Amino acid sequence: MPVIDVTQDLDTRTLTITAEFAAPVERIWRIYADPRQLEKVWGPPTYPATFVDHDLTPGGRVTYYMTGPEGEKFAGYWKVTAVDEPRTFSFEDGFADLDFQPNPDLPVSTNVYTFSEHDGRTRATYVSTYETADGLQKVLEMGVIEGASAAINQIDELVAS
Structure with missing residues (x-):
């Protein structure tokens, strides 16, 4: 499984997930760029x-929705602030x-997503930082760790195909 560590810290309002992939940095980047x-x-x-x-450029906007097993849709957005x-x-x-x-009712x-070479892998x-500890607690209760880990763990299969 790519996810190797998950750390949550209510004091700093952060959730950090670390993963390793059997692919070069440029290949992992292309997943997020495409x-x-x-x-x-x-x-x-x-x-x-x-x-x-x-639009993965500074000032760009990304919009998406996820479709659940019963056909229900859940939407989200990104406001891109920096790209290197x-x-x-x-x-x-x-x-x-x-x-x-x-x-406005949800946090x-x-x-900040960072990709680096590590022993021939990526x-x-x-790192996700929430405005309040309550906001972080809310998404933890919604299952963000399980959902994000399951999502990230799909990357190895994609890069192998």
Whole structure:
């Protein structure tokens, strides 16, 4: 399994997931840069994603929805804040309605995804910081660790194909 560590810290309001992939950094970067590849790994296997907008540039916007097993849809958005291809990108990630308008009742996180070479593999560090400890606690209760880990664990299969 690619996920090798998960750390949550309510004091710093952060969730950090570390993973390693059997592929070079540039290959892992392409997954996040290409919405059709990203659809195969964003969201747990039973909640596949569909990306509607995908502008992975500073100031860009990414919108998507995940479709659950019963056909229900859950939307989200990113506001891309920084990109240093192929090493890192940063973005705000939030929940949205199906018109991709932010849902103010659910927490927003600031995210930094970093990819580095590590013993011929790629080490990915995914850090999400929430505005409040309550916001982090809310997504923990919603199953963010399980969902994100299941999503990330799909990447090895994608890069092997």
